[in-house]
Amino acid sequence: MIEIKNLKKYYGDTLTINDVSLQIESGEIFAIVGHSGAGKSTLLRCINGLEDYQEGSLKVFGKEISQIKGDELRRFRKDIGMIFQHFALMNRKTVFENVATPLRFWGFDGAYINKKVNELLSLVGLENKLKSYPNELSGGQKQRVAIARALALEPKILLSDEATSALDPNTTKGVLELLTRINKELGISVVLVTHEMEVVKSVASRALLLEHGKIIGCGSIEELFLKPDLKMKEFLGEEEILPESGINIRLYFPKEVAQHSIITHMARTLNVDFNIVWGKLEKLNDHVLGNLVINIEEEDKEKVLDYISKSGVLWEVA
Ligand SMILES: Nc1ncnc2c1ncn2[C@@H]1O[C@H](COP(=O)(O)OP(=O)(O)O)[C@@H](O)[C@H]1O
Numbered sequence: 183m184i185e186i187k188n189l190k191k192y193y194g195d196t197l198t199i200n201d202v203s204l205q206i207e208s209g210e211i212f213a214i215v216g217h218s219g220a221g222k223s224t225l226l227r228c229i230n231g232l233e234d235y236q237e238g239s240l241k242v243f244g245k246e247i248s249q250i251k252g253d254e255l256r257r258f259r260k261d262i263g264m265i266f267q268h269f270a271l272m273n274r275k276t277v278f279e280n281v282a283t284p285l286r287f288w289g290f291d292g293a294y295i296n297k298k299v300n301e302l303l304s305l306v307g308l309e310n311k312l313k314s315y316p317n318e319l320s321g322g323q324k325q326r327v328a329i330a331r332a333l334a335l336e337p338k339i340l341l342s343d344e345a346t347s348a349l350d351p352n353t354t355k356g357v358l359e360l361l362t363r364i365n366k367e368l369g370i371s372v373v374l375v376t377h378e379m380e381v382v383k384s385v386a387s388r389a390l391l392l393e394h395g396k397i398i399g400c401g402s403i404e405e406l407f408l409k410p411d412l413k414m415k416e417f418l419g420e421e422e423i424l425p426e427s428g429i430n431i432r433l434y435f436p437k438e439v440a441q442h443s444i445i446t447h448m449a450r451t452l453n454v455d456f457n458i459v460w461g462k463l464e465k466l467n468d469h470v471l472g473n474l475v476i477n478i479e480e481e482d483k484e485k486v487l488d489y490i491s492k493s494g495v496l497w498e499v500a
């Protein structure tokens with residue numbers, strides 16, 4: 183659905199998007215993650231044709247964005263909704279009028295607009311706020327209005343640029359649940375840009391890590407968080423110091439086995455001692471996945487690895 187190949191974008195002499203290639207499939211929730219200034223918003227704006235690029239290819243629905251002009255660009259943008267950190271609502275217009283604006287722009291008749299806006303506002307849980315003005319709403323409610331507006335023209339893709347970054351954790355959760363529901367129930371693909379790992383973990387199926395305009399990681403959420411490579415660890419700010427004596431074994435608990443007490447059971451069965459060096463449990467979407475480093479005696483290595491191999495846990499000697 184979105185196909186990016188060796189994309190380069192410059193602002194003046196500065197290379198802001200540096201050789202980015204990626205593919206986003208229809209129906210998924212895809213996250214673009216990175217620190218401030220990484221180029222996330224720029225990449226997102228390239229996707230909906232708000233920003234040009236100098237090299238490489240960027241196709242959406244099979245069309246090269248740089249080739250789309252004029253009226254065709256207007257129609258193309260209709261298929262892409264967008265929401266922002268600071269909502270971008272019109273403060274002098276009511277909630278109803280904010281959501282109705284794109285429909286009026288496209289010349290829909292009053293009866294359709296009335297029906298559509300009411301449907302959208304009930305979808306986002308604001309059916310009783312039609313006549314309110316944005317400054318009478320909380321941050322979460324404002325973002326819901328912005329989401330309703332972004333969906334007014336029935337887009338196929340929703341782009342979200344830090345949509346929850348100005349919201350408190352609880353409100354964030356509600357907005358993310360809404361985005362997930364929109365993705366599942368309406369089949370709208372979501373590309374979300376964020377600097378918050380928690381956001382990525384709770385809703386995305388795949389993610390791209392961007393640093394100084396370059397991809398430093400891309401993959402399924404499970405891969406990225408459960409088996410982070412060096413770059414990803416740096417990004418997450420995780421540092422592990424491993425003991426120098428004994429054998430360090432890194433264990434990955436896939437979702438089928440995450441909550442079983444395999445290690446304590448092993449220790450009892452084999453009558454070996456172990457130390458936990460490092461560990462974490464991650465809640466990714468609806469699954470809990472675990473990552474653990476244990477330290478054992480050299481002499482127990484063989485039987486421990488044999489036991490672990492049979493248990494369904496993935497492992498490597500660290
Ligand atoms: N319109 C612009 N003109 C010049 N430089 C820009 C412009 N927009 C963004 N930049 C620069 O491009 C880099 C990436 O910005 P941005 O895409 O906004 O990053 P992010 O969204 O990841 O925080 C930054 O260094 C920023 O200063």
Ligand SMILES: [Mg+2]
Pocket residue numbers: 222223224344
């Ligand atoms: Mg940004």
